[in-house]
Amino acid sequence: MDTTNNTEGVIREWGDTKRFNSQSARLKEKFGGRVQKVSISADFTCPNRDGSLGKGGCTFCNNDSFTPSYTRISTSITEQLNAGLKFQKKRYKRTAMFVGYFQSYTNTYGSLDKIKNIYDEALSHPDIKGLVIGTRPDVTTDEQLDYLEELAKEYYIDLEFGIESTNDSILESINRGHDYASSVDAINRATGRGFDVGGHMILGLPGESRQEILNQVHEINKLPLDTIKFHQLLIVKNTAMAKQYGETPEIFDLFSKDEYIDFVIDFLERLRPDMTVQRLTSEAPPAIKIAPDWGLLRIGPIQQLIEDRMEERDTWQGRLFKT
């Protein structure tokens, strides 16, 4: 166990060599090997698209930017899992456990019966030992959480809420359709039920200064989150934000690769050390990505650059964390 003291008295106590508290390392330790996600697109939409809250969706959202081609809702969940597992088993030979990953759209948006049918089909696959579920905070009900609590007695469950920003005026400007208080409420209701509760943030939304983004870490630290995922803003085709970027590029302050690497480290230095980090960056298929242009670097190499820069700066998650 690494127990490096720092000047603030915070101790690094996660058990691998990384300078941040990696969720994949934590799961590896817990389950004795790599835990690999297999993406699934289920028959969900979201209230920000079907008219309940709005029709346009969040201004940055194009689900094609993170939906693998083997997940098509015209095929069943079992078929998607079979296709995904075939691919993942070849690629990741030393995987201890596969989990289904409901990433696209809002995966708790529907009746309890509907989500039960969908999750139960995924969990009935013999190779699937858990679920990672991405959703909005404002549509997750207590009865759904009770059901997930039951599932968590037998399976690994990770429920991830899109927070995106702690700043209500920014949430409004990206047409998110919920405020930060909704995230606080959902995360509090989901906590203490035997499954992981995660949050997702986008760094660099238009209208937020670098200092304002950095200040948000103090709000995030107050949440009882187990895990956090953040990434740079990506502008992709067929979104309201792509149009906005074309018309008023001056309101965007997109991160260059180098700026982002240092910024995300600044963020990590202030992040609560016990919160595990799911992801530090993101990518979109070149065919739909508009900006920023970081070349063809993919998530793995960028993450490595972040880790190398942490080494150079001799810093780590939580170094500047204050209670």
Ligand code: SF4
């Ligand atoms: S980001 Fe999520 S909530 Fe927003 S429009 Fe896309 S699917 Fe809907």
